[in-house]
Amino acid sequence: MADKQISLPAKLINGGIAGIVGVTCVFPIDLAKTRLQNQQNGSRLYTSMSDCLIKTIRSEGYFGMYRGAAVNLTLVTPEKAIKLAANDFFRQYLTKDGKLTLVKEMLAGCGAGTCQVVITTPMEMLKIQLQDAGRIAAQRKLMPETVVAGTVEPKSPTAMQIARMLFKEKGIAGLYKGLGATILRDVPFSMIYFPLFANLNHLGKRGADGPAPFYVSFFSGCLAGSTAAVAVNPVDVIKTRLQSLNRGSTEDTYNGVADCIRKIMRNEGPSAFLKGAYCRALVIAPLFGIAQVVYFLGVGEYILSFLPKKDH
Numbered sequence: 001m002a003d004k005q006i007s008l009p010a011k012l013i014n015g016g017i018a019g020i021v022g023v024t025c026v027f028p029i030d031l032a033k034t035r036l037q038n039q040q041n042g043s044r045l046y047t048s049m050s051d052c053l054i055k056t057i058r059s060e061g062y063f064g065m066y067r068g069a070a071v072n073l074t075l076v077t078p079e080k081a082i083k084l085a086a087n088d089f090f091r092q093y094l095t096k097d098g099k100l101t102l103v104k105e106m107l108a109g110c111g112a113g114t115c116q117v118v119i120t121t122p123m124e125m126l127k128i129q130l131q132d133a134g135r136i137a138a139q140r141k142l143m144p145e146t147v148v149a150g151t152v153e154p155k156s157p158t159a160m161q162i163a164r165m166l167f168k169e170k171g172i173a174g175l176y177k178g179l180g181a182t183i184l185r186d187v188p189f190s191m192i193y194f195p196l197f198a199n200l201n202h203l204g205k206r207g208a209d210g211p212a213p214f215y216v217s218f219f220s221g222c223l224a225g226s227t228a229a230v231a232v233n234p235v236d237v238i239k240t241r242l243q244s245l246n247r248g249s250t251e252d253t254y255n256g257v258a259d260c261i262r263k264i265m266r267n268e269g270p271s272a273f274l275k276g277a278y279c280r281a282l283v284i285a286p287l288f289g290i291a292q293v294v295y296f297l298g299v300g301e302y303i304l305s306f307l308p309k310k311d312h
Contacts, residue, residue, distance in 0.1 A: 010304050014295045017299055019081070020076065024073070026283045027069045029053075032056075032276075034240055037241070042266050066128040068130030082116050083116040087112055089111075091198075095107045104193060106191045110190065116186060120288075121177075124239070125243050166180065191226040201292075203216075217292045218289040221293070225285050231271065237274075242260055253274055
């Protein structure tokens with residue numbers, strides 16, 4: 001049976017609401033993921049996710065865990081909206097005679113992942129600078145040997161300051177640093193996530209035509225999201241490293257994806273590509289579980305039902 005006709009405005013609303021709720025719930029874990037992924041040999045400040053969160057609260061207060069949240073909450077609405085709505089659009093377009101093969105499901109996911117990077121790349125670029133600022137500041141206090149002698153501790157930048165600086169120095173391309181790595185992460189993620197979710201959710205449907213219960217959609221979103229997140233984590237590590245502008249004196253800098261892979265392998269070993277995988281799974285699982293529940297409950301359709309309908 002083909003997917004029901006898409007109401008694009010409703011899907012955009014659903015994706016936006018889901019993104020805001022999900023990000024608010026899991027942002028501290030995402031901050032821990034960024035800081036753990038950015039740690040290099042010789043400058044390891046945090047030993048685990050819990051250690052990172054405890055030290056963050058101690059040094060920066062409770063709201064230190066939400067550094068960069070404003071950028072994420074502002075841009076996650078169009079990002080999630082584009083991702084979910086694009087996948088629906090491509091699935092419907094590729095469905096022939098009521099059937100959608102696994103290959104076409106993956107193609108639909110590929111299209112959704114490609115569309116979302118327009119928003120994802122600048123959002124992640126700004127968010128990572130803000131999230132990692134606390135790690136650099138903590139290194140200056142607790143690990144002064146990793147800081148160049150005589151340097152002055154910089155003030156915490158705002159998202160607008162970072163955006164202006166990048167735009168002034170490199171134009172629009174500055175905000176799209178790490179675009180290649182973002183595509184390499186988000187396209188495979190969507191190719192894994194959307195087909196896996198659709199098939200898991202289908203198993204829980206009530207009858208041939210009935211929708212799956214909300215809890216089935218939630219757990220399907222969690223399982224599919226965590227699986228896809230772990231699968232692409234090595235590329236997420238590369239993306240995080242490439243998009244980080246501030247480094248300690250003992251930390252490597254990178255010139256592109258290939259250079260990043262080579263230096264990580266040489267200096268940290270293959271296990272470095274799994275840094276933050278546990279955190280990323282914990283972030284993505286509820287994020288997409290919540291997203292799918294909001295999406296399938298039809299919150300957007302409900303909101304639009306209050307608008308006056310045009311007479312035909």
